[in-house]
Amino acid sequence: MIRWKLPLLLMAILGYLQYSLWYGKNNIYDYQDNVKMLANLHEENNQLKARNEQMFAEINDLQRGVEAIEERARSHLGMVKPNEYYYRIIIDTSSQKR
Template structure:
């Protein structure tokens, strides 16, 4: 009588464990989805870290010296110093073809 109860009990326990592994809460499919989402979030975080480092470097440049401020004013705002001339050379599209 005990000979057939133990294998049956082990089979039921094994079946329950397999069911919970494949179809229960936190199953294999959920684990795979979570791993993919984690990889995506890590990639996004790396991009954000790189952007933050670039912004901190730019902030430090602007806080430490006037050269960075001057360079930004010249390149983005088109400012010139006193006794300085600004020349803009515009090439026509017709002259490019010749």
């Protein structure tokens, strides 16, 4: 009588464990989704770290050097030195599209 109950019990336990693994809470699919999400977050974090390092380098350059401040003033504000001429070339894009 025990001979056929033990294998049946073990098969029932194995079936339950397999069901939990594939379809239960925190199943294998959830795990794979979490691994992909974690990889995406690591990539985004690395990009943000690189951007922050670039910003800190620019801040240090602006605090220590006059050349960086001068370049910023020229490109963003259009400032020029005394006895220096600034030419701005504007291309008419409306005539080129026709």
